[in-house]
Amino acid sequence: MSFYTKYLRNTLFLYFLFLLTSCEEPFTPEVLERPNNFLVVSGFINSNGPTAIKLSRTQNLSEEGGPAMETRATVTVAEENGPTYLLRETAAGTYTSGRLPIQNSKRYRLVIKAGGKDYASDYVEVKQTPVIDKISWQAESDGLQFMVTTHDDQNNTRFYRWEYEETWEYRAYYYSEYEYVNGEMQYRRPENDIYLCWQNNSSKNILINNTVKLSQDVVSNYPLLKLPANSDKLANKYSLLVKQYAQSKESYEYWDALKKNTENIGTLFDPLPTQLTGNITCLTDPAEPVIGFINISSVEEKRIFVNKSELPTGWRPPSMHCTIDTVAVKDLKEHFSSGFNIPVSMIYSDMGAFLGYSGASSTCADCRVYGTKTKPDFWQ
Amino acid sequence: MTQLYRKAFLLAVSLLCCLLHSHAQTRAEQLITLDLKDASFEKFAQEIETKTTYRFYYDPTTVDSLLVSMQVTQKPLKEIMEQALAGTELKFAITPQGAVLITQGKEFMANLPENFFNREKTTASGTTSPAGTSTTTPYMAGGNSKKKAVSEAKLYVIGVKRDNASGNANLAGHLRDAKTGEPVIGASVYIQSPLLATTTDQYGYYSLTLPVGEHELIIRAIGIKNSKRRIALYSNGKLDIEVEEDVRSLKEVLVEAEKDRNVAGMQMGMERLDMRAIKQVPTAFGETDILRVVLTLPGVKSVGEGSTGMNVRGGSTDQNLILFNDATVYNPSHLFGFFSAFNPDIVKSVELHKSNIPARYGGRLSSVLEVITRDGNKKKFGASGGIGLLTSRLTLEGPIIKDKTSFIIAGRSTYSDWLLKKLPKESFSKSSASFYDLNAQVNHEINSENTLYFSGYLSKDKFQLGSDSLYNFTNHNASVKWKHIFHNKLYSVLTGAYSHYGYGVNSEKNPVNAANLTFDMKQANLQADFNYFLNSKHTLDFGASSILYNISPGSLTPVGGESLVMPDILQREKALESALYVSDQFDISPRLSVYVGLRYSIFNALGPREVYTYAPNVPKTESTILDTVSYGGGKALATYQGPEYRFSARFGLTDHSSVKMSFNRMRQYIHMLSNTASMSPTDTWKLSDANVKPQVGDQIALGYYQNFRANTIELSVEGYYKKMKDFLDYRNGANIILNHHIETDVANAEGKAYGVEVMLKKLTGKLNGWVSYTYSRTLVRLNNTQVSEVINKGEFYPSNVDKPHDFTLISNYRFSQRFSSSFNFTYSTGRPITLPIAKYQDGNATRIFYSDRNEYRVPDYYRVDFALNIEGNHKVQKLAHSSWTLAVYNLTGRKNPYSVYFRTEEGKVKGYKLSIFGQPIPTITYNFKF
Structure with a gap:
């Protein structure tokens, strides 16, 4: 290939690249400052375990901080033509109960009295969640893909929603052998060990799938999440807990619309956002929007573990920018008393003379900066 | 060629004349007996030729x-001839050889007029021809049955002059380009006193009823030299006129329609764009784009950049009838709408009707966009094409039988696919996007009364974004037209057309879910149109049409053995849409004319099909299905019908100003289903049936038109009010694809639209172009609880295309014959959007709550484009004509939002705007023609 044609070709590539890149940029309209204070109901009625319903209020988009929780409300689960069960506020805005005596053949609704107004959901049928067949994972070229497989022999479920919780072992970059206590440098006591911690995270995206178009009610290897190959979650040992909820068709549609509105957008062929209509209405003022959809189902869970040894050998988390400082004995107080720096080990000269201690910042030596030292009950 | 014949014939005549005297009286007179009643002269001559040796x-x-x-016995020829030609302008001479020469007007001349052979030359070069003979001496044409009028200086005599001639006579014929034989469309053909005018139709045909006598026939049209023909009309006759292309105006004229059509024409809300005008508007990828230019016209809007879906006067994108050589095109775009489906090299002109839609057209609520392709060159072979950064084009054309049959073939393809594959970034290299289209057309003139047109069109698009689904869509169109001229005043066009549109989405990533999703629709039309120029006051159009639809609304089929996908095939939809129409254009006086039309359409949705019946007076949902009714093949399961009124009137205030008004009713039986704002390839079409009513729209429009400075500046002001009933809007969360009961996801909405459009055009001069401003609103309401949930509390809300203010400037400046530049500016109010108004915590994530539908707007849109055209030299005779176009699209690099959206990322609500052409895009295109 002559220099000229090569040059021309490269120019064309650049041209095309130029057309296709840098299309998206942040945008914040100014018109969105109108006050709003709508009731938000989240959670579901659990037919085989404890139920938790969270009540909060909407905020303006620009508002900083978390939303206001709706406290001192009355929340009950009512059986159609039957008894009602009261939920108790166990934390601000969170109303819980133990396992409710829910019968699969009956219909139930949620009734709320909050801010002087009455709210109620539609009566909802109870969905039985089938067991999760397996949670599998596959190392792909660019990361670790987790998938869920499940099925319903009765072909009854059809609509599925998942949530997950991930937990992983986290080790500090340096192992701290010493601790600086009350102006004294001493060997770190085992109960003060800050090398090994656990971090956790829960799903934020809406994970739903349906099998309406399949001849059998089978979900095969539905992709739940993908961790990048260099994720620090995979540095040691990783665990994923998947919770599966059977959905009614209406509930599925609500989640689907919510997903479309808030996640699946940004392409050229976007659907228009739709105003969500949940199944909760304000009885006092029917025009007032209420956000949320109440579904009743059982929950199925499954947990798996992935060890680093099972992963491709080339996978490595990016190394942290950690440096070690040498601290002379006279400087120990100045250096370590704030707790910002953590002593690591003793330093000796080549001749064996004691020089002082090495130290590193807490982000490099204290695993508690990112995680918790409490070992989860389920950890193997 | 004809010139040569004429000269040879005249030469022969003059030679004979020379012999006349020297050999007089050399043969005995033959006596003739004849008995003829109302015989043609041809018959008369034949009779004598068989009985005698005279020729x-x-x-x-x-x-x-x-x-x-006549009834004569044993009379000499001289006496018979005198009797036969008595009272006419015809003269005769009998040569001693037995040749009978019939001439017109003056006595037979023994010698050619002085300067005879030079006359052609002097008139052509534009100097005044010598007074006398050239204009007063009639000119005898050769053996052709029809005259081809080429010269401005000659007097063309039509019919036979009789002394007592008076009243009116009709003149008809075709107007053609002298160089290529192509018909000249939309040209004004008129005389000035009294002012009698007509316009050539899409075949270049005109028919004009004029008082008997001598006239100066004036011809004005886009891209041809203004010219006139001297005629002497004595009785009904034909005159084909060949006119010269205006080479000088190659890049000068922007929109030069019939110069005073704005004021004098009957049409309102109609725009005709010539290819010349279209070519000067810069586009994003450097390629001339018809639809992109149509979008600059007042009243025509699009949802966003990169989408060719048109919204005309507040209508939705499916309310436009797009005809490509009379075949319906369902998806007029390529490559996500960045290119329009029409190859610019083959298109001759584009006509958009937006308010007064002729009765001939029907089936869509908002507009008719007619794209007409060129005829192939009837005189010589030629090729033209262009090389751009993303596409290349090639067109071949030429005669098959000279002056009778011609062909034109055009192809276009893109190399974007190849480019994408070479890109280093993975998401690009796994993507692909390609398209091509092919056009072919053959015209055959059987004789002067019958012409056949064959046209075919094929386009295919394929694209894959990322590595998941592969999309493709195709358009196939074919049409056959037979034009038959019964006589001067009546002609008919019989059209058969076939259209096919289909798309497919193929997804094979997960073997368990691997499937193929397809949609496909076919349409066959048969249409007969008659055009009757009753007299100088009335022009009648009437005809009938029938369309047979056959739609496969969707099918999902598994791919591969592992796939668990259940085949899901929606029932076919069939329907027959038929219409009858008649219209009359009545020129009451030179100042006042009216157009009255009535179209009656009947739609039958046909079986075989199973139809759900729903509980009455509640919204149709799955839970309100009462029963399933099965209809057999060909059985009508629903019938809708109704009249469509078309009325317009023009009143001329002065010679240079007029007011016009129109009222239109349109009915539409086919609906597009799409829950995206722009036209995307996964949009499907749905026929009206027992559960989906047809749309009906009424529009009333009023306009004022004035021309300034000898018709070089046109002002038009048009206002309209439109009401639409039963067009489809979507319920929240509608599912459009593979829905067996789509009626549960859509709702019949009502809409209204109104606006004022002001346009100022300058047609000629170094600086030309147009400026337009539009104020318009378009509103929708869904408040019938028996149909669907109520949206926005049952109030009217702005539709997706409601952009109240719109300003467009299209300008062209010619520095010299070879350099010209174009400058465009467009501004419009941002389109409505449903914005998030609140955020809330749901589980672990922050989510957003949306406002009422279309309560807010995206930022305003504006864009500046600039282009420079460089022509090769203007030698008429050279191997290839070439030109370069350098253009910059979006000169200021404004990041106009294509869409604005909010996304929950890592639990936080973030707003984004997506702009497609967010920086200046330079392009260069090379065009050639030889």
Whole structure:
């Protein structure tokens, strides 16, 4: 290939690249400052375990901080033509109960009295969640893909929603052998060990799938999440807990619309956002929007573990920018008393003379900066 | 060629003349007996030729209106001839050789007029021809049955002059380009006193009823030299006119429609764009784009950049009838709408009707966009094309039988696919996008009364974004037209057309879910149109049409053995849409004319099909299905019908200003289903049926038109009010694809639209172009609880295309014959959007709550484009003509939002705007023609 044609070709590539890149940029309209204070109901009625319903209020988009929780409300689960069960506020805005005596053949609704107004959901049928067949994972070229497989022999479920919780072992970059206590440098006591911690995270995206178009009610290897190959979650040992909820068709549609509105957008062929209509209405003022959809189902869970040894050998988390400082004995107080720096080990000269201690910042030596030292009950 | 024949004939005549005197009286007179009643002159001549040795020489057109009735026994020829030609302008001479020469007007001349052979030359070069003979001496044409009028200086005599001639006679014929033989469309053909005018139709045909006598026929049209023909009309006759292309105006004229059509024409809300105008508007990828230019016209909007879906006067994108050589095109775009489906090299003109839609058209609520392709060159072979950064084009054309049959073939393809594959970034290299289209057309002139047109079109698009689904869509169109001229005043066009549109989405990533999703629709039309120029006051159009639809609304089929996908095939939809129409354009006086039309359409949704019946007076949902009714093949399961009124009137206030008004009713039986704002390939079409009613729209429009400075500046102001009933809007969360009961996801909405459009055009001069401003609103309401949930509390809300203010400037400046530049500016109010108004915590994530539908707007849109055209030299005779176009699209690099959206990322609500052409895009295109 002559220099000229090569040059021309490269120019064309650049041209095309130029057309296709840098299309998206942040945008914040100014018109969105109108006050709003709508009731938000989240959670579901659990037919085989404890139920938790969270009540909060909407905020303006620009508002900083978390939303206001709706406290001192009355929340009950009512059986159609039957008894009602009261939920108790166990934390601000969170109303819980133990396992409710829910019968699969009956219909139930949620009734709320909050801010002087009455709210109620539609009566909802109870969905039985089938067991999760397996949670599998596959190392792909660019990361670790987790998938869920499940099925319903009765072909009854059809609509599925998942949530997950991930937990992983986290080790500090340096192992701290010493601790600086009350102006004294001493060997770190085992109960003060800050090398090994656990971090956790829960799903934020809406994970739903349906099998309406399949001849059998089978979900095969539905992709739940993908961790990048260099994720620090995979540095040691990783665990994923998947919770599966059977959905009614209406509930599925609500989640689907919510997903479309808030996640699946940004392409050229976007659907228009739709105003969500949940199944909760304000009885006092029917025009007032209420956000949320109440579904009743059982929950199925499954947990798996992935060890680093099972992963491709080339996978490595990016190394942290950690440096070690040498601290002379006279400087120990100045250096370590704030707790910002953590002593690591003793330093000796080549001749064996004691020089002082090495130290590193807490982000490099204290695993508690990112995680918790409490070992989860389920950890193997 | 005809010139040569003429000269040879005249030469022969003059030679004979020389012999006349020297050999006089050399043969005995033959006596003739005849008994003729109302015989044509041809018959008369034949009769004599069989009985004697005399031979007749004449131009058939000079005698075509002469009828001979006589009863003679044993009379000499001279006496018979005198009797036959009595009272006409015809003269005769009998040579000693037995040749009978019939001439018109003056006595037979023994010698050619002085300067005879030079005359052609002097008139062509534009100097005044010598007074005298050239304009007063009639000119005898050769053996052709029709005249081809080429010269401005000659007097063309039509019919036979009789002394007592008076009243009116009709003149008809075709107007053609002298160089290529292509018909000239939309040209004004008129005389000035009294002002009698007509416009050539899409075949270049005109028919004009004029008072008998001499006239100066004036011809004005886009891209041809303004010219005139001297005629002497004595009886009904034909005159084909060949006119010269205006080479000088190659890049000068922007929109030069019939110069005073704005004021004098009957049409309102109609725009005709010539290819020349279209070519000057810069586009994003450097390629001339028809739809992109149509979008700059007042009243025509699009949802966003990169989408060719048109919204005309507040209508939705499916309310436009797009005809490509009379075949319906369902998806007029390529490559996500960045290119329009029409190859610019083959298109001759584009006509958009947006308010007064002729009765001939029906089936869509908002507009008719007619794209007409060029005829192939009837005289010589040629090729043209262009090389751009993303596409290349090639067109071949030429005669098959010279002056009778021609062909034109055009192809276009893109190399974007190849480019994407070479890109280093993975998401690009796994993507692909390609398209091509092919056009072919053959015209055959059987004889002067019958012409056949064959046209075919094929386009295919394929694209894959990322590595998941592969999309493709195709358009196939074919049409056959037979134009038959019964006589001067009546002609008919019989059209058969076939259209096919289909798309497929193929997804094979997960073997368990691997499937193929397809949609496909076919349409066959048969249409007969008649055009009757009753007299100088009335022009009648009437005809009938029938369309058979056959739609496969969707099918999902598994791919591969592992796939668990259940085949899901929606029932076919069939329907027959038929219409009858009649219209009359009545020119009451030179100031006042009216157009009255009535179209009656009947729609039958046909079986075989199973139809759900729903509980009455509640919204249709799955839970309100009462029963399933099965209809057999060909059985009508629903019938809708109704009249469509078309009325318009023009009143001329002065010679340069007029007011016009129109009222229109349209009915539409086919609906597009799409829950995205722009036209995307996964949009499907749905026929009206027992559960989906047809849409009906009424529009009333009023306009004021004025021309300034000898018709070089046109001002038009048009206001309209439109009401639409039963067009489809979507319920929240509608599912459009593979829905067996789509009626549960859509709702019949009502809409209204109104606006004022102001346009100022300057047609000629170094600086030309147009400026337009539009104020318009378009509103929708869904408040019938028996149909669907109520949206926005049952109030009218702005539709997706409601952009109140719109300003467009299209300008062109010619520095010299070879350099010209174009400058465009467009501004419009941002389109409505449903914005998030609140955020809330749901589980672990922050989510957003949306406002009422379309309560807010995206930022305003504006864009500046600039282009420079460089022509090769203007030698008429050279191997190839070439030109370069350098253009910059979006000169200021404004990041106009294509869409604005909010996304929950890592639990936080973030707003984004997506702009497609967010920086200046330079392009260069090379065009050639030889």
